[in-house]
Amino acid sequence: MLNDVTFGQYYPAKSFVHNMDPRAKIVLVIAFIVAIFLAKNFFGLAAVFAALVFMVLLSRVPFGRVLRSIKMILFVIVFTAVLNLFFYAGESAYEPLVDWWIFTITYESVVNMVFLALRLFLLVMGTSILTLTTTPVALTDGIESLLTPLKWIRFPVHELALIMSIALRFIPTLTDETNRIIAAQKARGADFESGGLIKRAKAMLPVLIPLLVSAFRRAEDLGDAMDARCYSGAKGRTKYKKLVFSWRDLLGLLFLGGLITGIVFLNLYLGGKFDIIGQIASLF
Amino acid sequence: MEAVRFDNVKFSYEEDGQDYAVNGVSLSVEEGEFVAVLGRNGSGKSTLAKLINALLVPTEGKVTVFGMDTLDAKMTFEIRKNAGMVFQNPDNQTVASVVEDDVAFGPENIGVPREEIGKRIEFALDAVGMQEFRHATPSRLSGGQKQRVAIAGVLAILPKIMILDESTAMLDPRGRREVMEVIKRLNRERGMTVILITHFMDEALQADRAIVMHRGEAVMDGPPEEIFARSEELETYNLTLPRAAAVCKALQAAGMPVNNAFTAEELAEAICASLQRG
Amino acid sequence: MRIVAKGLTYTYDPKSPFASHALNGVDLTIEEGEFYGIIGHTGSGKSTFVQHLNALIRLTGGSLRVGDYDLADKKCKFIELRSKVGMVFQYPEYQLFAETVEKDVAFGLKNFRKDMGEEERAAAVREALETVGLSYAEMEGRSPFELSGGQKRRVAIAGVIVTKPEVLILDEPAAGLDPLGKQELMELLHRIHGGWCKTVVIVSHDMDEIAENCTRAAVFSEGRVAMEGTPAEIFARSEELFALGLDVPVTARCALLLKERGIGIETDYTCRDFADKVLALWRAKEGGHAQ
Incomplete structure (x- = not known):
């Protein structure tokens, strides 16, 4: 389950390597x-x-x-x-x-x-x-x-990083949501396990569509929440965490x-x- | 000082539409007030909230926040610094995977220096009682804790007004209690102006003033006790009384002389007084 | 269908550092015909428990029988069971997916009753929509995504009851609705209950809702059943509920405060009964004065 910030591979421990920049x-x-x-x-x-x-x-x-x-x-x-x-x-x-x-x-x-x-x-x-x-x-x-120097050629470094961190932040949320939708459609008799590739792909539609709709709704909410917290791009922004x-x-x-x-x-x-x-x- | 002012405000989501989500609202909120906005889903109460911090701007009329006109695009930033907003879904307003990074987001946006951001995080988490979760992951917190982090994220910008747009709707009773305690404390101890959009009647009772929205209009406005005393009128707007008030009304209707009561405590008091009288 | 759970246990993510015991031996019987309430904090195991009832979560420890279905049996017909035990999840409107209301509501039928003819299916969809208070003619061809929040929820519920499950389970069915919406939803559930739907099980945080609507209830705490009985029996033990960090209905809180002042009221904690009992006390007192 991708249920944490420590999703993927991260192995929590205290070591010389963990502590490196x-x-x-x-x-x-x-x-x-x-x-x-x-x-x-x-x-x-x-x-x-x-x-x-x-x-x-x-x-x-x-x-x-x-x-x-x-x-x-x-x-x-x-x-x-x-x-x-x-x-x-x-x-x-x-x-x-x-x-x-x-x-x-x-x-x-x-x-x-x-x-x-x-x-x-x-x-x-x-x-x-x-x-x-x-x-x-x-x-x-x-x-x-590391990509900061690319700002000179107008590469949107800040935006890219923000997108990456928001994506990471939403992985557990969307995973939970996917599990919930799968359970709900199973309760209505959906069958995700049997049939060939095409049948199975089709069976996923009742999961993918609500998930997509919800992702858009969340994106809209998040946009409002970011606006409300005075987000206006990289200009004039400071950074709290310093490596x-x-x-x-x-x-x-x-x-x-x-x-x-x-x-x-x-x-x-x-x-x-x-x-x-x-x-x-x-x-x- | 006047914190928020609506002058005959109309708003429609459709371009040149006649279907107004907010339809001619005029009101004024003083600094330090705790205002609850009630109304059915679709009554325009969330639209009203978004008009305050310029997430939406009026189609007609004028909204000002500490004298700043929300239609003036140059003022948008300043208005949002003064009027923070917490939303309904606790999962859709955090940007970072670590609590302190999320709280830092607002101050970073307005260009607060690094050392100062650290202090603000401390202050904001302290104000919502979440210091021990500074390095936690928001997705692992309970609903109530997530909303407290969201409030901290707004507090770190040091606003004078806090708007809560149905921020308790998705929480369990414990979470709701946590959030209500935090905002009451902010209002009482820091003089924060609070505008709470809700459809929980018992939450409205904790405010100084309640505004009832119906079909885009502000149809009732006054102390919550006064609003709930006008139960017939409330019913026409499809709102129900807090349960204790409903019981009290039933008793009164049957002829029992009990004082108006809105909470379990007041109701017990009233029944006791009535039974022991004479 | 009678539901009998004995010693039900369940662990999320077993063997991982995040392993958490969701159920620690649940013993619970829900008789056919009940309007059953399940109370508890987030994380008390109540959602995990109800998802066992239609095998969305497979049994890993203990025994569970739903009607004639033995869920410990690997050969148990799980799909058939799901058609008889309907489940409405929290915020069910977020699971709508089809292009039209008609198709969305019919989804369950197409899965469970593959042999059903077009006309019969249309009739079942019509009935389900009308049961939840929506007009078939108005709704059928519309996209579920363009409806209001309240309508979406009704459509989602119609999509579950369209197969006429004997047991209907709803997880926080009224969450996010305004007071009138909540009231209408409960009326809808009572309308269904007693017909083809013999048993209703609602999971709820709202003690007033439990007191007003349920015939029996169970309180979950830390993966176990901490209390079980009629609402009258449960809410008479207010102090224990407070100790579990739970609320009680307004009527129970009021009764408790009156008890402290020496006024005992025996009630089932619905608003109506509570008011009646208070009035009876008052009339007795007035009568006493009159004599």
Whole structure:
């Protein structure tokens, strides 16, 4: 049930990561993604993985909880990986492992698939640390603050942030309302469970229409309530909440900076992803 | 000082329509008064409320708030700073997911400096008895608590007039009691002018003055006790007496000499006096 | 249909940090023919309880029988049960959806009585609309969204009673209505009650409404039935209701104040009966003087 401000993924806990400035966390996640895509070989990815484990430990979110976010897009990962396995277009230095009809599996395509799957895995895990340790409200504040420079090109940053925060605010209300309407139509014999896709979609109309009508009514009410409280856009407006950049955030940025530098060195020193055996040898 | 003044105000929701939701209302509310506006659904009482803080402007006639004309668009902001409004549905007037952020919304809009906003949040939540919920999520509060947060959101703008547009209609008795206590206290202790739109007769009894709306017109205006004493007239406007008053009237109709009573306490008093007399 | 609940329990969001026990062992019997009131605070479990009665919430603990339907039985015909136990939710007008009043009211019939012919259905819709005091000819083709608030609520109620449920449950049916609207709604319910609709169950915060209309009532508190009986029996225990943080009818409050002054009044707490009993006392006193 989406029944709280803490809807979605947020995992309430007190930790170093929870206490970081949302802006810093957003920047960190971007840096983390950059690190993932900079890494050219498995040792680079191993470094990223080590950093990930460290961050999860620091956030005090149980590993199981972080892994759960993978479940939702596991299908996407497997699908892309399999496509890569069969349709890898690169040159191969070895005999193909499988060569049947249109399918060709080579050593390179296997390596490529594993590499890609690992990247996607790390990507999802990394971003989920952000959503697990940051409330949607803080996330909105962070995005608004980071986008502030765009005001210069007249991008409606304030409006965008307000829309996001109002949307968040209304999620629990509209969820409750949806449940209530579903119950009411069920009481009148509506059947949402049986039949094919089209029949089921049609069965949802008695829920969607009242929901839409109610959303409009609420929007109108909210508009009046905002007007009554002197809302008139971003001009002349002050802001109560101020995000504070602290030593934690600095440490975090330094840490990620270190990670990226390390990966660049690993790339230069070890080269691409295919020569795994050579790379292991060169380490000794 | 005169807080609100209506001069022969007419308002129609349709353009050049003849169907007036408010049809020729003239009245004046003094600063510090507690006025209840009664009437059936569709009698024009909510329209009347929205005409005060320029959410609607008159089709004909003139509304002024502390002398400021609501038709003057330059004054709209100033009028809304002076006349705050709380609405019916507690779920449709909060903008933020945290109580203090929601209370901050008004002061932010009028450009109050940051440090001052913090103080205003404290003051407003204190006035409605919701300090301990400062960091709570509005969707997890009860109806009465949500409305108290909404009142705090208005108080933080420091208005002189508080308009409540059926703000108790969707609450359970406990929530209604909470809200009524808050607004009575605001009126008594801070001299806040209160305009309470309601169809609960017992709430009107707690006001200094009641106005009855019927088909867009203000048809009765006076102290609530006086209004409820004119029960036949009230009936023609499809309003009912508070229950205690109805019982009292039945007793009087049967010939029992009891004084007019409007609440359970007054009724007990009156019955007791009558039974022990002589 | 007789309703018998024994040891009913229910937990929202079990196993989550937000788990909350809505019902903690509800034992309650509602006999056929009652105009039954269910009283309690928001969160006392009353709404959860009534949603069990037509299986909108599936039984998870305890037993519940509604007429011949055993709701603990997985093979129980839940859809058939729903056609016999009608449920009007709070602010039912917010569930209207069809393009015309006709279609909206007919929705339940189309779901429950798939075999019903056009003409028969139209006749049933007409009857339902007329029962709630609306004219079929005037309403049938109109959009439910262009009606007044009071009319919308009537249409929504017509959409539930169109299948003539034997038990009709209403959650805060009068909420948001003005005093006259409330009175008209209660009159409507009394009109339905006793015909095809054998039992009416209303959930209400309004103690005056319970005292004036109900034959029996139950007070819910913290997921249990704290009191059960006729309104006269329940409101005679005003102090206990106050202790639960609930109100009492104006008549009960007045009777309590009179009792403190040594004037005992035995009444069922309807305004009429209360006035009659006070008048009887007064006449006895006058009579005493006359002698």
